[in-house]
Amino acid sequence: MAENRASARTEGVPCWVDAQLPDVEAGKRFYGELFGWSFQEKDGLVQALCDGEPVASLAHKADGRMPTVWTVYFATPNVHALVARIHTAGGQVISLPVPVGELGTTALAADPEGAVFGLWQAGTHPGFGRRHEPGTFAWAELYARDTAVANTFYGNLFHEALFGADAAPDFGRAAVTEVFPAEMPPHFLVHFAIEDMEEALGTVNRIGGRLQVPPFDTSYGNVAVVTDNQGASFALLRK
Numbered sequence: 589m590a591e592n593r594a595s596a597r598t599e600g601v602p603c604w605v606d607a608q609l610p611d612v613e614a615g616k617r618f619y620g621e622l623f624g625w626s627f628q629e630k631d632g633l634v635q636a637l638c639d640g641e642p643v644a645s646l647a648h649k650a651d652g653r654m655p656t657v658w659t660v661y662f663a664t665p666n667v668h669a670l671v672a673r674i675h676t677a678g679g680q681v682i683s684l685p686v687p688v689g690e691l692g693t694t695a696l697a698a699d700p701e702g703a704v705f706g707l708w709q710a711g712t713h714p715g716f717g718r719r720h721e722p723g724t725f726a727w728a729e730l731y732a733r734d735t736a737v738a739n740t741f742y743g744n745l746f747h748e749a750l751f752g753a754d755a756a757p758d759f760g761r762a763a764v765t766e767v768f769p770a771e772m773p774p775h776f777l778v779h780f781a782i783e784d785m786e787e788a789l790g791t792v793n794r795i796g797g798r799l800q801v802p803p804f805d806t807s808y809g810n811v812a813v814v815t816d817n818q819g820a821s822f823a824l825l826r827k
Contacts, residue, residue, distance in 0.1 A: 599670070602716030602728050602758050603663040605778050609648040609656060610816050611770050613647045618816050621795050622781065622788070623723035633688070641717025643724045656819045658778040659696075660728040661706035663715060663745065667693050668747075669705055679743055685709070699741050701733055703774040714825020719758070720781060726825045727779035727808055731764045731772070738774075760808065767801055767813065777813065779823040785810060788824050792816075 597603075609615040612634055619625050625636040625643070636644040649656060664670040667685045674697045675681055682696040682704065691713035692760040698704045708715065718727045738761045743750060750757050764772050782788040785803055789812060792799070796817030803812040809827040816822070 599664045602660040606645040618737030638723045661708040667709040701774040726781035728759045729777045730761045732774045779825040782824045785826045
């Protein structure tokens with residue numbers, strides 16, 4: 589079903605994801621095969637479409653020193669005010685708010701443990717056209733060293749989205765050691781919905797990706813962590 593775009597504007601709701609890749613064309617081939625995405629370029633962004641609706645974007649990683657990653661963006665009605673609150677709460681501002689044409693305004697931040705996330709103040713682009721369907725965003729899990737610190741930081745920052753009367757969070761917190769080695773730095777893991785785990789993992793392997801963490805059960809579904817053919821990690825989620 590199409591995204592409820594009004595609810596997607598609530599501050600702290602995951603509203604977009606993008607991948608920073610060395611080779612965008614290779615990314616289009618990989619994710620087009622895995623999720624059935626088509627692509628269009630709009631205002632300099634390569635948008636991924638699922639059934640004609642925007643679900644993600646792929647961007648060229650201009651600086652080779654930067655990681656090849658998927659980033660989750662949280663909605664905000666006022667990105668400048670949110671950046672100030674993040675700083676006050678002990679987070680870091682990685683990049684100050686920058687307009688993306690008429691689409692909106694973006695910024696990058698990190699929580700007190702260093703996990704990086706994005707912010708999005710919508711202009712003409714409100715965010716996901718679809719989610720919670722096969723081939724679309726389904727969940728963002730923060731793997732933290734100290735979940736109490738994470739809960740306090742994000743609970744204060746995004747209280748309405750996480751605990752409000754109409755909240756239906758797409759965002760969870762877990763200890764790094766539950767899935768990853770203890771030395772893994774805190775990070776967000778973007779989850780995409782799939783219908784058949786075995787088939788999806790077979791496709792990942794066939795098109796040059798690899799399995800990072802075999803399927804395991806969570807409170808929100810069956811999850812496997814994989815990397816694409818350029819090293820960007822993401823998760824497959826079967827509910």
